[in-house]
Amino acid sequence: MRQHPGESDEDHQPDGHVDEEDPWPARAGGEPPAQQHQAAERSIVRIVSAARECLSGDPNASVDDIAKAAGVGRMTLYGHFGTRAELVEAALVDALRVAP
Secondary structure, three states: OOOOOOOOHHHEOOOOOEOOOOOOOOOHHHOOHHHHHHHHHHHHHHHHHHHHHHHHHOOOOOHHHHHHHHOOOHHHHHHHOOOHHHHHHHHHHHHHHHOO
């Protein structure tokens, strides 16, 4: 019987069925999709907020500076915003949304 990485013979039932204790084994941290979505939304809020703060102090703030201020890595930031320009646009839209 073919095994997937991380499986042992004990994971397979006699009928060939594979027991999976974690219904989300391929997801980071094994979190359900709804929880992952909420975590991603929180990251985006932190990134946009940090971008607004950093860019208001220095319009040439780097992506590294913004990621550090948001408490995320550059790869996380780029996972949500493909370019610095997209991030700057999101920060501007957010600023305009909350403006009086």
